[in-house]
Amino acid sequence: MAWSVLALWFHLPRLPALAAGAACALAGMAVLVVLWRGGGTCRKAGAAVAGVVAVVAMAAWWQSLAPSHGRDWADDVARLLDADVRGDVVTLRNVRNFDWESETRYTPRWETRQYDLRQLATADLVMSYWMGPHIAHTLVSFGFTDGRRLVFSLEIRKERQETFSALGGFFRSFEAVLIAADEHDIVRTRSNARGEQVYLYRLRATPAQLRTVFLAYLAEAARLQRAPAFYNTLTSNCTTILYDLARQVAPDLPLDYRLLASGHFAEYAYDHGALAPGYPFGELQRRGHINGRAHQPGADADFSRAIRAGVPGIPAREWR
Structure with missing residues (x-):
C-alpha cells in the first residue's frame, strides 16, 4: 500500500496523485481491517479478492511504464x-x-x-x-x-x-x-x-x-x-x-x-x-x-x- 502511494505520487500530477494515493490507502486499510478483525467467510473472501485485484492493477500499471529517449531533456x-x-x-x-x-x-x-x-x-x-x-x-x-x-x-x-x-x-x-x-x-x-x-x-x-x-x-x-x-x-x-x-x-x-x-x-x-x-x-x-x-x-x-x-x-x- 505504501509502495503504491509513493509510486503514484512520483508519476501523477500532484492533485490526481493525492486523490489516487488517498483512495489507495483507504482501500488498503479497509481490506486489512476486514481480514484482521474478522467477519463472515464471504466478507473475508471479498476483501481478499479486492486486495488481489488492486495488486494486479498496480503491477500492470507499473509494467506499462517504459523508459524513453524522446523527452525534453535538460x-x-x-x-x-x-x-x-x-x-x-x-x-x-x-x-x-x-x-x-x-x-x-x-x-x-x-x-x-x-x-x-x-x-x-x-x-x-x-x-x-x-x-x-x-x-x-x-x-x-x-x-x-x-x-x-x-x-x-x-x-x-x-x-x-x-x-x-x-x-x-x-x-x-x-x-x-x-x-x-x-x-x-x-x-x-x-x-x-x-x-x-x-x-x-x-x-x-x-x-x-x-x-x-x-x-x-x-x-x-x-x-x-x-x-x-x-x-x-x-x-x-x-x-x-x-x-x-x-x-x-x-x-x-x-x-x-x-x-x-x-x-x-x-x-x-x-x-x-x-x-x-x-x-x-x-x-x-x-x-x-x-x-x-x-x-x-x-x-x-x-x-x-x-x-x-x-x-x-x-x-x-x-x-x-
Missing part, C-alpha cells in the same frame, strides 16, 4: 555518448565540455574526440558529496600519456525543469545516461559551481585493466543508446555500475553495504587494495580533497593539474 544530458572503436583508436562523439559559470549559467559545448588506447595510463576515482557523508556521486577519470583526461559518469537523465530525487529514483522517475566529459566540466561544476565536497584518489590498475574498464564503459553507453533504461537509486546507479565493471577485472570482489552507502565507496576500494598503497585511508582522504585547490586563482587555466597537487600516488610530473 541541456547537460541532452545527447547520448556515441563511440566508434577501431583497434586501438576510439572516436567519441558527444563528449561534454560545458563552461559552467554557476549551476544554472553555462555555455554548452559538445565535442568529438579521438583517443589512442595505447596511451591510456591512469585512472582516478572521484567522489562528490552533496547530501552528507554517506551519499556521494562516483566518477572515474581516465588519463592518457598526452595529458588529456576523460571522465565517465552514470547519471539521471533529467528532463528540463526536473530535479533529482533519491526517493524518486526507486520509482522509475528517471532514465539513466552515461556521460563522458572533460574534467573542467564534470568535476569543476561539482567543486566550484555547485559547492559539493569533492575527493580524488589514484586507482591502482594495470594498463590491461584500464583498457578493459574503459571499453566496458563504452559498451554500457552503447547499451543505453540501443535501449533506454531507468536509473535506480539502489540497483543501477553511479556506484553499482563501477562495481559491475570492476568485477570484469576482479571477479571475486564481494558485495558490501558501502556499495549502497556510496559515500563510503572509496574506503571499500581502499580495503580491497585499489587505492595508492602506503598511506592510511584518512590521509588519502585529507590530501585527496580538491576543493581548496580547485578554487585557487589560476586553477582554471589547467584544472586537472591544479586539483592533483599533492594527491598520494600521483607523481609530481602530473601536476607541476
Whole structure:
C-alpha cells in the first residue's frame, strides 16, 4: 500500500496523485481491517479478492511504464555518448565540455574526440558529496600519456525543469545516461559551481585493466543508446555500475553495504587494495580533497593539474 502511494505520487500530477494515493490507502486499510478483525467467510473472501485485484492493477500499471529517449531533456544530458572503436583508436562523439559559470549559467559545448588506447595510463576515482557523508556521486577519470583526461559518469537523465530525487529514483522517475566529459566540466561544476565536497584518489590498475574498464564503459553507453533504461537509486546507479565493471577485472570482489552507502565507496576500494598503497585511508582522504585547490586563482587555466597537487600516488610530473 505504501509502495503504491509513493509510486503514484512520483508519476501523477500532484492533485490526481493525492486523490489516487488517498483512495489507495483507504482501500488498503479497509481490506486489512476486514481480514484482521474478522467477519463472515464471504466478507473475508471479498476483501481478499479486492486486495488481489488492486495488486494486479498496480503491477500492470507499473509494467506499462517504459523508459524513453524522446523527452525534453535538460541541456547537460541532452545527447547520448556515441563511440566508434577501431583497434586501438576510439572516436567519441558527444563528449561534454560545458563552461559552467554557476549551476544554472553555462555555455554548452559538445565535442568529438579521438583517443589512442595505447596511451591510456591512469585512472582516478572521484567522489562528490552533496547530501552528507554517506551519499556521494562516483566518477572515474581516465588519463592518457598526452595529458588529456576523460571522465565517465552514470547519471539521471533529467528532463528540463526536473530535479533529482533519491526517493524518486526507486520509482522509475528517471532514465539513466552515461556521460563522458572533460574534467573542467564534470568535476569543476561539482567543486566550484555547485559547492559539493569533492575527493580524488589514484586507482591502482594495470594498463590491461584500464583498457578493459574503459571499453566496458563504452559498451554500457552503447547499451543505453540501443535501449533506454531507468536509473535506480539502489540497483543501477553511479556506484553499482563501477562495481559491475570492476568485477570484469576482479571477479571475486564481494558485495558490501558501502556499495549502497556510496559515500563510503572509496574506503571499500581502499580495503580491497585499489587505492595508492602506503598511506592510511584518512590521509588519502585529507590530501585527496580538491576543493581548496580547485578554487585557487589560476586553477582554471589547467584544472586537472591544479586539483592533483599533492594527491598520494600521483607523481609530481602530473601536476607541476
